[in-house]
Amino acid sequence: SAVISQKPSRDICQRGTSLTIQCQVDSQVTMMFWYRQQPGQSLTLIATANQGSEATYESGFVIDKFPISRPNLTFSTLTVSNMSPEDSSIYLCSVKRGETQYFGPGTRLLVL
Amino acid sequence: AQSVAQPEDQVNVAEGNPLTVKCTYSVSGNPYLFWYVQYPNRGLQFLLKYITGDNLVKGSYGFEAEFNKSQTSFHLKKPSALVSDSALYFCAVRDPLSSGSARQLTFGSGTQLTVLP
Numbered sequence: 001s002a003v004i005s006q007k008p009s010r011d012i013c014q015r016g017t018s019l020t021i022q023c024q025v026d027s028q029v030t031m032m033f034w035y036r037q038q039p040g041q042s043l044t045l046i047a048t049a050n051q052g053s054e055a056t057y058e059s060g061f062v063i064d065k066f067p068i069s070r071p072n073l074t075f076s077t078l079t080v081s082n083m084s085p086e087d088s089s090i091y092l093c094s095v096k097r098g099e100t101q102y103f104g105p106g107t108r109l110l111v112l
Numbered sequence: 113a114q115s116v117a118q119p120e121d122q123v124n125v126a127e128g129n130p131l132t133v134k135c136t137y138s139v140s141g142n143p144y145l146f147w148y149v150q151y152p153n154r155g156l157q158f159l160l161k162y163i164t165g166d167n168l169v170k171g172s173y174g175f176e177a178e179f180n181k182s183q184t185s186f187h188l189k190k191p192s193a194l195v196s197d198s199a200l201y202f203c204a205v206r207d208p209l210s211s212g213s214a215r216q217l218t219f220g221s222g223t224q225l226t227v228l229p
Contacts (some may be wrong), residue, residue: 001158033216042202042219043156080124099144099163099208099218103156 002095003024004104013083014108022109023093028073033094033101034066043092047077049050083111114139116205118220125193126228133188133223135177135203139210145186146204146217147177162186173197180182193212193227 013019014065023032032036034046047055047068055068080087088111093104116137125131137143149157160171162179170176177188186199205219 004155006155040224042221043217048216099206100146100158100161102158105149105155108153 002029002097003095004095004102005106006091006093006104008107009105010108010110012112015084015111017083018079018081019083019109020077021091021093023076023078023104025074025095029095030073031096032070034068034074034076034078035092035094035095035103037090037092038105039088046078047093048070060091080109085111087111093100114143114158114205114207114210114218115219116200116203116218118203118223120223121221122224122226124205124226124228131190131193131194131225131227133196133201133225135186135188135220136184137186137205138205139191139205139207141207141209143186144206144208145179145187146206147171147175148202148204150200150202158174159188159201163212167180167204195229196225197217198225 005021005024032049035043036046037043045058046061047057049055049068049070051073059109065081067079090108092105092106093102118135144163148156149159150156159175160169162169166180175190177186179186202222204217206217
């Protein structure tokens with residue numbers, strides 16, 4: 001399995017501001033994934049982050065809105081920029097061990 | 113493209129009764145299938161997976177799932193439900209032969225399981 005921690009666990013933010021979410025994994029991984037879970041919805045992949053290269057974004061997500069850093073093999077950050085109420089979601093970090101993906105506890109974001 | 117369907121938004125079952133949460137999938141090749149559970153205000157927890165081999169896979173907390181290739185299904189089951197099993201359950205699929213983003217997990221819409229005391 002994998003032990004994944006995220007900070008903050010939740011936050012309430014004003015529209016127009018930005019929030020950076022941190023993800024820490026207990027051991028080195030090649031790829032880290034960031035997902036969004038909108039209220040009452042399923043999970044949607046935002047991007048895949050590899051160490052030493054730019055993140056790969058899924059359709060509908062852009063780097064200007066969701067910049068990602070991956071400074072080393074155990075850590076990544078996701079920034080939600082210029083937030084609007086539509087960004088209110090749970091943001092989850094994920095890693096893969098073998099064929100199984102494991103998820104962090106999530107960051108619950110409410111944008112007012 | 114791969115997809116997964118969970119036809120029931122809500123499943124209610126009495127404590128002690130068997131439970132089933134349904135999942136069907138669509139992939140071009142042989143699927144990798146997963147079940148996750150999300151308790152209130154928690155992240156996703158991995159329950160079990162089917163990669164290859166025995167069609168009946170056993171996972172955490174007494175859950176099991178049966179891979180049925182002819183029916184393209186991977187239903188989650190438990191012989192005797194507990195009130196503490198009440199949570200949101202997600203089925204997910206990956207096609208290992210796909211490339212790019214298609215190689216990543218695709219999740220179903222989720223099924224809210226409520227076990228009544």
